[in-house]
Amino acid sequence: MTRVKMPGAGRGHHCGMAYVLLLIAHLLCAAAFIGVVFAEVMLMPAVKKRLPRPVALLWEKEFGRRARRIMPPIVLALYLAGVGLAWFHRGALAHPLQSSFALLLTVKIALAASVAGHVATALILQRRKRLTASRSDLIHRSVLAHVLLIAVIAKAMFHVAP
Numbered sequence: 001m002t003r004v005k006m007p008g009a010g011r012g013h014h015c016g017m018a019y020v021l022l023l024i025a026h027l028l029c030a031a032a033f034i035g036v037v038f039a040e041v042m043l044m045p046a047v048k049k050r051l052p053r054p055v056a057l058l059w060e061k062e063f064g065r066r067a068r069r070i071m072p073p074i075v076l077a078l079y080l081a082g083v084g085l086a087w088f089h090r091g092a093l094a095h096p097l098q099s100s101f102a103l104l105l106t107v108k109i110a111l112a113a114s115v116a117g118h119v120a121t122a123l124i125l126q127r128r129k130r131l132t133a134s135r136s137d138l139i140h141r142s143v144l145a146h147v148l149l150i151a152v153i154a155k156a157m158f159h160v161a162p
């Protein structure tokens with residue numbers, strides 16, 4: 001049987017069962033999270049503008065209610081799976097400047113930590129009743145930029161030369 005060399009092999013790709021399951025969980029949770037943020041930033045405002053104000057407010061309220069109900073376990077699973085994946089790369093992560101893979105993975109994790117900071121900031125502002133519409137908007141846009149960059153880095157880090 002001929003062995004197919006995986007692109008990026010030797011740059012930290014792991015193929016064990018545990019790794020693959022964590023990777024799939026991480027990918028599906030990331031898809032859900034990025035999709036919801038994408039909808040909030042790229043779909044909702046335009047849709048709301050075309051609806052009568054009371055309907056738009058109700059739509060927004062119910063979307064938010066549903067998101068607050070299903071997103072926490074998904075985001076938690078996203079981060080836990082991420083930490084699980086990173087554990088397999090701890091050797092590389094111990095020397096972030098030694099390879100482009102380790103550097104990009106470190107930047108990716110830092111961006112994910114920044115996303116967590118955004119979420120924490122939004123929750124704190126909300127509790128203090130200081131989460132205005134424009135602040136919420138800014139946070140959503142920033143999170144979208146973060147997660148898109150994270151996805152690009154997650155794919156690029158296995159393919160950028162040493």
Ligand code: HEM
Nearest residue numbers: 023027030079082083085086089109112115147150151154
């Ligand atoms: C906002 C949070 C996060 C998002 C949106 C995100 C997104 C992604 C995406 C889209 C991939 C590519 C998955 C694939 O190709 O199947 C990935 C891979 C990865 N993520 Fe995350 N991630 C997040 C947080 C984290 C955290 C907190 C860690 C570690 C502490 C982490 C560690 C990893 C690792 C090690 C990989 C490489 C897996 C591989 O391709 O073998 N991620 N991430």
